[in-house]
Amino acid sequence: MSWLRARVRVSVDALEHLVGGLGTSVLALGVLLWVLVVAVASLAGIGLPLAQPALGGVRSVADRERGRLTRWGPPVLGPGPVPGGLRAAIRDPFVRRELAWLPLHAIFGFLAGTLGLTLPLSAVQDLTFPLWYRFLAPEDGGPTIVFWRIDGLGDALVVGLLGVGWLVLVVAGGPLLARLQALPGRRLLSPPPGTDLSLRVAELTATRAAALDAHAVELRRIERSLHDGTQNRLVAVNVLLGAARRAMQRDPARADEILAKAQDAAEQALGELRTVVRGILPPVLDDRGLTGALDGLAASCAVPCRLVVDVPGRCAASVEATAYFVVAEALTNVVKHSGARAVEVTVRRVGERLVIVVDDDGHGGADEGRGSGLTGIRRRVEAYDGRIELTSPPGGPTRMRVELPCGS
Structure with missing residues (x-):
């Protein structure tokens, strides 16, 4: 049986x-x-x-x-x-x-x-x-x-x-x-005979290590944001509430003023907390999809930004989040470092890959070693077995091309 x-x-x-x-x-x-x-x-x-x-x-x-x-x-x-x-x-x-x-x-x-x-x-x-x-x-x-x-x-x-x-x-x-x-x-579909797989294993090991490093950096950023911002605001709220409680009997007008300050501090703490949450996974991706989220980034960019998105359907949530952060960091770099007068972002799905191209007419000379955020972008992209190509000659223009696997 x-x-x-x-x-x-x-x-x-x-x-x-x-x-x-x-x-x-x-x-x-x-x-x-x-x-x-x-x-x-x-x-x-x-x-x-x-x-x-x-x-x-x-x-x-x-x-x-x-x-x-x-x-x-x-x-x-x-x-x-x-x-x-x-x-x-x-x-x-x-x-x-x-x-x-x-x-x-x-x-x-x-x-x-x-x-x-x-x-x-x-x-x-x-x-x-x-x-x-x-x-x-x-x-x-x-x-x-x-x-x-x-x-x-x-x-x-x-x-x-x-x-x-x-x-x-x-x-x-x-x-x-x-x-x-x-x-x-x-x-x-197996590797051809005689293929040295050690290079592929080393590449995968490096990208996974980079992903873990990026994750650790992100955790430290969140911890700093909560410790230096939100926590201090909440401590201030607690102190102000204690002061208002003590002043309630002696000087009610003063107590009302202190409570107003406590309310302002609480609102600031909530705002900072929302900022931290958006940095983890922007809610706009769920609400409006990748196209809507990128529209918001382009509209809020200090440099005039032209956005072209051709992505039928939805990609995996992790891919959309990575694409969002890549574009957000790239636009931040353009505003801070490029001196550009215009930037164009193109996002298209080509086969089973999501292709992101960011072009600006700035002075060029972008360098990953100068703390411009490009290292973080590369870590995020390579963690998904994606590719990033940067062309930024002195005098410009600068082009960043990113490919992310997005097969369903």
Whole structure:
């Protein structure tokens, strides 16, 4: 009995695995069509600008499959973002292996997933056929592959036995089918033979350490804000309330004046507390979304700011919060250090990545080592396996480009 339960559990896991692979194969099929269209258009010289985003789409689907395979077995390590530049991307061994995997999974993975989903449905349909065959006309035949005339309960029971066969096939063949579906991904999406993974491990270790450092800095900032601001205000409120209580009997007019001061101090403490809370996770992101939150930043910027946002739907809350803080810190840098007369912020979703570009016409010369907040931006971005590129020659202009993964 325990053996049967174990087999049923394995079969259910295999079915879930096949359905998950069917989902990624549908995505792979869509990206495959996109890549083919871009390749044909590139032959005519009009598709080259779309080649890099197409490779990014391939990487996104491949990463989804890596995540799925990792959940169901040994980890499948993936690379970082697709290298910038079409030539560098094509030379990348990971990109080449992903391009080889894409049609295999789009076709074979789809067929395996469809078959894996059809078999248990056919088993259920045929097993229950004796219960509902009376509702069919005899000339209609039966379900699935049954094409002959069903005359009475005996024929219906034969169909039920066919359902038992389907069920045996599900239990015996489902796990094998799931392994075959996963085979191209495990062979082609793993690091190429001879790849030195130590660099990738070191990169991930560094970014996670930077994320922890950024988190510690943020905690210290919050602690200082509460200690130096809100706490002092609340202490002042307590002192003023004590003074008002003592003056209540001797000089009621004086007590009223002290209470007014205590009320002002309490309002200031509440204002500072709201500021601290907004610095943790701006409520405006929940209320108005990323577009509305960035509108508020652009409107309050001391330098005239043009904002362009093209982000259909919502990204993950952590990605939106990171994007908000990146733009907020970048605009603060522009106001404090650049001497710019205008700034433009562009936020777009390109495939599975959120791209943020901040351009200003200031005097340039931005340097991460001079305490301009760029180090904090880099730590936040790299903690999400994102990328940041800064171009700021002396004399300007300055451009900061940030990419954040935002796959759902």
